[in-house]
Structures are given as C-alpha cells and as structure tokens.
Amino acid sequence: MQNLGDMNETDITEFVLIAFSGHPKIRTGLAALMSIIYLGNVVGNGLIVFVVTADPRLHNPMYFFLCNLSIIDIGLCTFSVPQSIANCLVDRPVMPFASCYIQMYAGIYLGGTECFLLAVMAYDRYVAISSPLRYMIIMNWRVCVVLAIAPWTMAFLLAIVPCLAKPAHFCGHNEVDHFACELTALMKLMCSDMAVSQLIMYFTSTFTVLFPFCLILFSYSRIIVTILKIDSSGGRKKAFSTCGSHLAVVVVFFGNAIVQYIKPQSKDNQDSDKFIFVFNAAIIPMLNPLIYTLRNQDVLGALKRLTQKKL
Template identity: 60%
Template structure:
C-alpha cells in the first residue's frame, strides 16, 4: 500500500480471498486445474501440430481451427498456472502490474475467441452454400486478413481503452476470487464506475451479442442450404451437419457462459455462481474444443493417427 492522500491509500497488491476458508475445495480445484491444463496443452497442441504437419489440412477451416487452438492455449495460460499456485496458499498475493496484466490478457484472448467463432461461422456458410467458389472466396489472403482483423479488433476494444484510461485502485485490496478476474477486481475501483459500467456493457454487446447474432444468421442460411441439397447427396448433407454441429456446440458452450458472466447486472459482491461460471468458460471451453472438433472429424483423426504411427 502507498499513501496518496489524507484518507486514501493506493493499492499496490491484491489479496485473493475467494477460497481462503476452504482448504479442501482448493485442493480439489488444484487437481482439476492441473488435469484440465494438461488436457488443454495436449489437445490444442496436437491440433496445431497436425494442421501444420498435414498438407491435406491446409484449408481455411483448419487454418481458423488452428487459430482457435492458439487462442485457447494463450487464454488458459493467462490464468490456470497462477490459479494452481494460488491454491497452495490460504491468502495468495499478486502485485498490481501482474494482476492488471492477467486481466488484460484474459480480456484480449477471450474477445479474440468470440470474434473468431463468428469468422468460422462465415467460413462454414461459404463452404456449404457456395462450395464451387469456396477456395476462391476464402483464399489465403482473405483468411490471413480475417485472422489479423480478429486480433486487431480485440486489441482495440480491450487493451487500448485500458491503456488510455488506466484503472485506479485505493482502499480495499481483497479480491473475492482465485484469480484476477475482471468483474471481481472491477468492484474495487475507487473512482466513479457508472461510465465504466456503461462502456463495459457496450463493449460486451459488441463482442458477444453482435457476433452471436451473426452466427445465428449464418447458421439459418446454412440450414436452408443443407435442406436444398439433392437427396442423392445424403453423405455430403451428413458431413455438413457434423461439421456445423461441432462448431455450434463450441458456440453454445462459450457464448452461454460468457453472456451469463458479462451481460448480467453487476453486484457489489462476487457470488459462488460467478466463480463457477468463470471456471467453466476459462477451463471447460479450451479443454473441450479439441475433443469436439477432433472426435467428430474423420480428417483430423486420420491425420492424427498417421502422425502417431509415423506414416506419410
């Protein structure tokens, strides 16, 4: 703590008290974090290696899937390792720069995933509704442009506003969470937060609601295109349903938990439900993404088997 005024003390570190009085719960969470993080590293790492290694997977869909795995790896790495360390201490302490960096990186990668899922929905729409011109429309330059726009937009709506208007904390420094989660730390701002809450609502709407509306619209068009397929193309219809079903499962899981967390009314206290929701979208989504995409995808499974067996 540093004195900044007669009755004010500037916060230089945070004490994470979310599970202070629950040693058994912390030990259970630590085991969950370790196992989940191992699955995340192995699953997403294998997807990246397989896509890069197999030239048959050098298509737009797998390019974006590889990007999704990179984002999941980065997103989970911002919080899970620190959470494992925090489980070992009754009242873990994090410095303000470390805590602030964890918040910004979590927002950046989380927003990237929201936008990338919308791009992946557009990719599936083009592939199914216009298959003959798919490789022409979704060419290499377009794919790279979409990926770059995803990262740039996420950076502009998360990192830039925080750098332009740095957060100021004074007084309380106890965070009711296991990590420096945005909503939990946001409650400790010592300035008027009414404008910040309004800005957070509009940012969440832009990064969650608008992409979700676009995804729903894209899948309505995809469903219409699948229904118009000739009856003799039943195999292609089932493959389209399988691919789109995998993507929809990820969308429902990720957007549902994020909207439950960031579009619900703010409260002065962090409830147990908020912590459970955080664990769900920070751990479950990156962990299940590789399983959802690989177990339902014969091309990825075939490439993975060839990679393991050493066959070309």
C-alpha cells in the same frame, strides 16, 4: 492538497486474493482439478496444431482457423490457470498490481479474439456450403490471413482500448474475493462510479460478444437456408456434419460468456462467479479440441496416419 482518495489510490501496489481462504480442502481440490484440465488443454490443443501443421491434407482454410482457435485457447488458459493453481495452494496469495492487470487484460483480449474468430469460422462454413465449387477461390490464403488477423485487431480496439482509455481507480481496499485477477471481481473494488464502469463493460461486451454472436446467427441462418435447398438427404446430412463441431463450440463458449459478462454485477460475494471463471478459462478451452477431434473424421484420420508413421 492531495485528498484522501488520491492518496489511497497511489498506495495500492498489490492485490490479495482471498477466495476460499478459509477452506483449504476446497482450494486443494480446485488446484488438482485445474491442473488436470490445464494439462488436457495444452495436450489437446497442441495436438491439433501439430496434426494440422504436419498433415498436408488438412492445409485448408477450415483447419487453418481451427489452428488459430487452438493457439488462442492455449494462451487463454496459460495466462490464468497456472497462476490460479498457485494461488489456491497458499492461504493468502498476493499478486503485484502490474501482474494482476496483465492477467486480467490478457483474459479480456484473448476471450474477445476468440469471439471474433468463431464468427470468422462461421463465415468460412457458410462459404464452404453455399459455394463449394468456388470455396478455395473465395477463401484464398490472402483472405484467410486477413480474416485471421482481423479478430486480434478488433478485440484490441473494442475490448482493450476502452479499458485503457478509462483506467480503473481503487481506494485502498485490495482484497479480491477470487483466486484470479478477473474483471468482474476487480470491478467490485473500484472506488469510481460503478454505474459508469458497468456502462463501459456493457458497451465493450456488446461489441465483443453480442456482435460476433449476431454475425454467427446470420451465417447459420443462411447455411440452414442453403442446406434445405439440397435435394438428397445424404447431402443435407453431410452439410450439417461440417458445421456440427463449430456450432457446439459456439453454443458452449457464447452461452458462458453471456452469463459471465452481460449479467448484472454487484459488490456482493458470489461464489458462482469463481466457478464460471473456471469453466470459461479452463474447461471450455479443453472442450474445444475434444469436440473437434471426436466429431471430425479428417482430424482423426490425420492423427492415425501420423501415429502409424511414427511406429
């Protein structure tokens, strides 16, 4: 005879997203803010992809990886923000079970891919500074393609496979205290052992967040040692400037990821989780092109040349 828990698990076909359901002004303001941020994300990251593709002077490993980062940021924002905007515009938004899971897994996958890609970009900067004369030999296009594919593969194996291996079970309660199908929000509805779910989450977070972060720290420790050996102050300043944009992105992205996924989770309603989600899924992908373009003379120069050609 089927028990009540199994019956309830099979009954769930949709999730009701109830975040700020009693606060229409907050929902409207949040929808307007996310719309502006999403537009800035698509335009900014799309512009980087266009400029790097169109200008032959930017056809090198550094900008190849930057192009990959922009594509990931567009995808990360697109899978979560438009649906979140739509959810904020209705009092009781409903998402089918399958759509909710696709949104959640897409966020996990693209976020994990970005973690590993930032580690690859740190290694690229290390090679550029430690072996400038052999840089294009070491970072040839075959190596670049392999290093670009590796983050997508590693993120799937370490972030998605463990989740698919132990699928979540829900016991009838389908109201999500969020405006998006986000992992930590859905975890609070699981009827399975919460300790086991958190253990799996910490395991995957360690390998998809902390492991790439440690690789980045190692790369930058070697970069600092190399830079300190440069005799001229101008040479040291130039070497630091080539890493500044990437380092700024790393600090913002990993700082927020650690706060969101490695901090202890509870079943209590935490409005802070919603704003952390907005920052991670919407604001950070928009900040990346701003950081790279405002601090990078090559990208600004390429953009200026392309603009003059159009005129």
